[in-house]
Amino acid sequence: RLRYMQEHVQFLESFDPVTRLYNRKAMGEALEREIIRNFESQEKVYFLFIRLDLLRNLTIELGDDQRDQILIETANRLRQLLAVNHRLARISEGCFGLLLINKPEDVDLEQLVVSILDVIGQPIQLDNIQVQIAARIGITSYPEDGDQQFELIGRAEIAAKTARRQEQGWFYFQNIRDAQVKQKLELWQDLSAA
Numbered sequence: 464r465l466r467y468m469q470e471h472v473q474f475l476e477s478f479d480p481v482t483r484l485y486n487r488k489a490m491g492e493a494l495e496r497e498i499i500r501n502f503e504s505q506e507k508v509y510f511l512f513i514r515l516d517l518l519r520n521l522t523i524e525l526g527d528d529q530r531d532q533i534l535i536e537t538a539n540r541l542r543q544l545l546a547v548n549h550r551l552a553r554i555s556e557g558c559f560g561l562l563l564i565n566k567p568e569d570v571d572l573e574q575l576v577v578s579i580l581d582v583i584g585q586p587i588q589l590d591n592i593q594v595q596i597a598a599r600i601g602i603t604s605y606p607e608d609g610d611q612q613f614e615l616i617g618r619a620e621i622a623a624k625t626a627r628r629q630e631q632g633w634f635y636f637q638n639i640r641d642a643q644v645k646q647k648l649e650l651w652q653d654l655s656a657a
Contacts, residue, residue, distance in 0.1 A: 481531050482538040485552035487616075490560045493550045494612040497564060498605050508605040509572065511561040512619035513541075513579065516597045516627065518557035529589050533596065540582045544575070558623075560616065573633075576600055580632045599626040600633035608636045 477489040485493065497508045515537065522530040534553070541551055541559065550562040561579075563572075583598045601622025603615045618636040626634035 479553040482534055482553045484538055487554045490552035491612040494562055494615060498610060505606055509563040510603050510615045510619050512601040512623045513559040514599045514623040515557040532589055533587055536587050537583055544578055544582060576633050599623045603636045
């Protein structure tokens with residue numbers, strides 16, 4: 464029994480107990496390893512932050528058990544889309560993280576994102592009802608958007624929130640940065656003219 468408890472504690476250090484995916488800590492470590500591995504070559508490492516819309520509302524209406532069924536079904540659907548060397552994690556209550564390792568040049572990132580949104584949007588049959596959820600995806604890449612795992616994860620989350628505000632399916636963090644630079648340049652020009 465003690466050995467079982469120790470193994471369970473070790474499992475919880477790296478894995479989410481509901482979906483059996485990596486947790487945020489394990490995803491951060493995997494992302495950090497990829498950044499270090501690609502430091503010399505500066506090859507791109509992509510991270511996707513997948514945020515499920517209205518999951519909290521569904522939890523309030525349906526309860527924790529039904530929420531867990533939604534999360535498990537969503538995780539299973541996402542697993543089927545991914546290559547063996549991709550890493551999928553449950554980052555927080557209604558959020559998943561996806562690390563694309565050694566993304567081949569012939570993989571269309573936007574097509575993968577569309578497929579993810581499509582598979583999440585399919586109806587989910589619960590015990591007595593059918594629910595349909597949607598998601599928003601924020602995308603970051605190393606080295607453009609940061610060289611630390613917390614930067615890439617945090618900025619991808621910001622991009623996902625921006626996608627939700629702008630009612631889009633996905634958003635690149637780079638687009639937010641470009642808009643901020645443009646805004647600062649315009650402000651500087653206006654101040655100079657004044």
